[in-house]
Amino acid sequence: MNTCQKTTYYNKRPTIAEQYKTIGRELLQYEERCRSVRSLLDLSAFGFTIPFNNDIESFFKRSLRVFKRGVEFIPLNILESYLEDLLDLDVNEERLFIAVENKVTRSFFFALFGLLFALSVGLYSVSIGASFPLAFFITVFLAVPFGALWHLVPRDKLSRRMRFAKLLSAEINQRKGGTGPFVMDPLRSKVRGLFDKPSFGSAYLIH
Template identity: 35%
Template sequence: MEMRQVHNELDDLARFGGCTRLLGQYKIIGDELESLDLEMRSRRGRVDPEILRNFRQALAFISTEVLSAYREDLLDPNVSSSELFIQSDRDTWRVLTLVLGGIALALAVGLGMASAGASFLFSFSVAFLLAAPFAIAWQYAPREAVVRRLRFARWLMKEIDRRNGGSGIRVRMRRTASGFRPLWAPSVGGSVASCMKIAVRD
């Protein structure tokens, strides 16, 4: 167990080109984003100034450049959530399990009606209508993890904007949308490239 932990720590360090400081800062950012997300969920998205103040204070000693690099990695689909020290969406597997169960139940109802003497067309129609909502949920469930990363990126964008003289409350939609584009158009690079870039500047 200890050996595996050592290997994981070495892998983490290798991903950042040996930048121990940057590795630690990425962990802090990831932990604070997770904490903020948990607080926001518990309050059903209601913004609490104290929570935002605690979030800003926790990131106070992390440079804007590192926050920007982390945000770029959030928007890069080639960078996994584990590399950013955040969890994959916790609800995705629950939704997928529910979807599979719903589709299986719809098929069972259709087959049951057919075996009871109902026409094939009627049984198929009923099964299709019952399964359709679950199929739609199946289509959108995997995107929840992406939406979660976009939400994290938006929070960091607000903090970066605040540090650059903005209010930190609203970020222009055009700027935010342009930053989200890499998630649908994969880019080259990631945390290693960001690390090397920052390491050279440091």
């Protein structure tokens, strides 16, 4: 390979940002495929009959194979770097290319509606002559499940990152010849012990 060919080859090598973008795109596509199946299962749980003859386990295996093919040309050190940044909550989703347009989930609206409903019932109870302690008890009783949901909503993003981390961790471990364990802790300090050497870099270095 002459000097001109070498220059052309290295100029065509993808940048770290481009490789991060590829990983993020594959994660989002995997998430979308899995979400489609989960929505069918959730509706089926409520008694709706939906024709779905495909084997669920086989579907998820195929989705995993599609993800693996999508990142097969990403170097191991880039995958490790991405995983480390994924578990660092100071690195935002935009830098990891996994941000979605819908920032507010349906769970948030459902929890908000439930809390307002509980408050309305409590005020209505007072207006029709119920004692204040009774109205307060009714309000709290109705609000507790929605309050718990409200408390859990901010953790959706964390849970999402953990799902992505498990997927990436499995790919990294398989490339290293192992099968686990999966990464479950979002703390950056926990991640450092998983790798034999420091990762390639941080998303903060990508411009």
